[in-house]
Amino acid sequence: MLFAVEAARRWADDGIVANALMPGGIRTGLERHQEGRLTPEMRAVFDSYEWRTPEQGAATSVLPAASPLGEGVTGFEDCAEAPRTTDPGAQSGVRPHGLDPDDAARLWKVSSGLLGL
Template sequence: MNFLGHFALVAGLHENLRQAGDARMVTVSSGAHLRASFDFDDPHFERRPYDRWAAYAQSKTADVLLAVGVGRRWAADGVTANSLNPGYIHTNLQRHLDDDTRRAFGSMDDEGNLLTPDYYKTPEQGAATSVLLAASPLLDGVTGRYFSDNQEEEAVPGGPEVPGGPEVPGGVAHWAVDPAVADRLWDYALEATLN
């Protein structure tokens, strides 16, 4: 699960971030987090059939919860953390998607040519929210929140029935910004990375 690497890096940087006096952490999540909460009973799909999209959604939920956790623990140290959905962008990550998935997203035609649907962003547009969270004075002191298109998102219900592709609704799943869940995930990650 890629979240544990993120957690270990951030935990290892805590003292440096604290010493900076006004540090920001930005985690890149995805609208896919709306499809799955974090499964504490089987986070590594050891007892349930592996589903790549559920695993991806779960890891992206964990990324949002990481920002909530850092915000709860380190704000007094001058460290803020927020997460974001950059949107759909043609990047090298898509090389890991099969052609059928790309066609379902509308980003490839039947001949294998890449397409750029209207809902896709340029790399610059996709990076805009990351830059806002990392550098804008408008976000001074703001922590533990989730953004998309340079705006904070409202908490909404999520679940496996949330559609994928361009139909993914906006918002942040209520489970991804729940302080109690963030605390539980923090404790899980501490134990997992220390052992």
């Protein structure tokens, strides 16, 4: 999220839009490699989760790329702009610290330094 905030700020004058997104848990067949490692408690959570199809997961990824809705927005989930929330127990949405421009700039600087850029 913070990378999207800083990328959007840095590249706005060039007409480049940056967004973060959460496509949700997607059933792709890759989870078959985890199933033998699940405890019974983990299995119960795994089986009760509302999995999405690959098509459903892709829809959230395609939306900000193909729609003008993506301009000026920094987060998407469930095929919509992610709601802002201050609820620390919320399972979705964007918290204020995820949009902090100072933290975004600091993360960009530290990451660039680690990459030698």
